[in-house]
Amino acid sequence: MTDKTSNQMWGGRFAAGPDAIMEAINASIGFDKRLAVQDIAGSRAHAAMLAATGIISDSDAEAIGEGLLTVLSEMEGGEFTFSTALEDIHMNVEARLKDLIGEPAGRLHTARSRNDQVATDFRLWVRDQIDAVDAALVTLCRAFLAQAEAGADWVMPGFTHLQVAQPVTWGHHMMAYVEMFGRDLGRFRDARARMNECPLGAAALAGTSFPIDREMTARALGFDRPCANSLDAVSDRDFALEFLGAASICAMHLSRLAEELVIWSSAQFRFVRLSDRFSTGSSIMPQKRNPDAAELIRAKTGRIFGAGVALLTVMKGLPLAYSKDMQEDKEQVFDAADNLMLAIAAMAGMVADMAPDRAALEAAAGTGFATATDLADWLVRVRGMPFRDAHHVTGRLVALAEEKGCDLPDLHLADMQAVDSGITDDIFEVLGVHNSVASRTSLGGTAPERVREQIARWKEALK
DSSP, X not given: OOHXXXXXXXXXXXXXXXXXXXXXXXXXXXXXXXXXXXXXXXXXXXXXXXXXXXXXXXXXXXXXXXXXXXXXHHHHTTOOOOOGGGOSHXXXXXXXXXXXXXXXXXXXXXXXXXXXXXXXXXXXXXXXXXXXXXXXXXXXXXXXXXXXXXXXXXXXXXXXXXXXEEEEEHHHHHHHHHHHHHHHHHHHHHHHHHHOEEOTTOTTTTOOSSXXXXXXXXXXXXXXXXXXXXXXXXXXXXXXXXXXXHHHHHHHHHHHHHHHHHHHTSTTTOOEEOOGGXXXXXXXXXXXOBOHHHXXXXXXXXXXXXXXXXXXXHHXXXXXXXXXXXXXXXXXXXXXXXXXXXXXXXXXXXXXXOEEOHHHHHHHHTSTTTXXXXXXXXXXXXXXXXXXHHHHHHHHHHHHHHHHTSOGGXXXXXXXXXXXXXXXXXXXXXXXXXXXXXXXXXXXXXXXXXXXXXXXXXXXXXX
């Protein structure tokens, strides 16, 4: 595309075309061509509204609508040639439309600006991405539900500080992540509801003198309502920031889970075996199965966090309304969205495929004096001790077990009574890991019956 053509698109303001450096820094078509579907949808809705309000003729609107569908077909078929000289997706589409239908193409931009056009396109794109993330998170949660259901009563160690704390069930651990990702679902859905307002018709910043119908275009594009303030409509990028905020929290949850999978699949733990689909071998150590997918998910979190910081930095110093800085709002959102979707999909695959080792989980659950709290609770409940006294007695019993090289359930009753004479045989009923988890029946507890209630509730919620 020649500079002359570019200047014609701009109008008569510039006598000479920009040099190569200015063209390179000014152009966004290299990345904003991803908005093509949304741009064409917005333009078709705008043209239909212009005809309905008598601003352009029905025949022009029909030609524009059909021409835009042709442009979209060319793009989808890989036949469209994008031009850097035309700067962005909006001008590329309009120029091709003019090639196809001639003069009516020039009427499409009546009563709008590239400012409200790009704000609309970008909202549509982020909204579509939220819908895709929503579906991916539901798939991930269902993978956890299947794991939780299979191992609702399997025992494993629960950790604090990565030290054995108390026994829990495998199902309970899996359901903890359902709760986390369920909150992520809520955040994305909240963000979608808040952003679902249409900027189209705000024009450059002040609205327009043409008798447009903004309610019509908002409805046509699936928005709940038009944006209420034209200045805000073209300068707001809160919706993208909120998407990145929700994406960052979700990525953090994915990274925590990835860290657990790295640990659990190690030779030292052997809690789970990841499938070959999500593991790799070593180039020189044939015995190794590396959890590369989990490690890459853990690493991608930094890119997603960085996107949010980058966009906040772009926006933090901008006066109302539009500034060219805002052209830098898309690449990091695109990158974060791509990496989040890839990470969720990979994690859903790993969770669905992973094979927990029930025997290894149960063996580990009984180590590290995991039932010490159960012992202290028994002393409070049966002996009537203040908890601080029970804590002290239990500590002495743990020290005794360490001295004898055994775990609490393996201590003889006489040894226990030497520490506290009131201890009876009944103490052994609470020292087994299965008894421990079965006793945790408080709301949200790890007891299998509570876990199955959680599973049933989430199955219903995710329908």
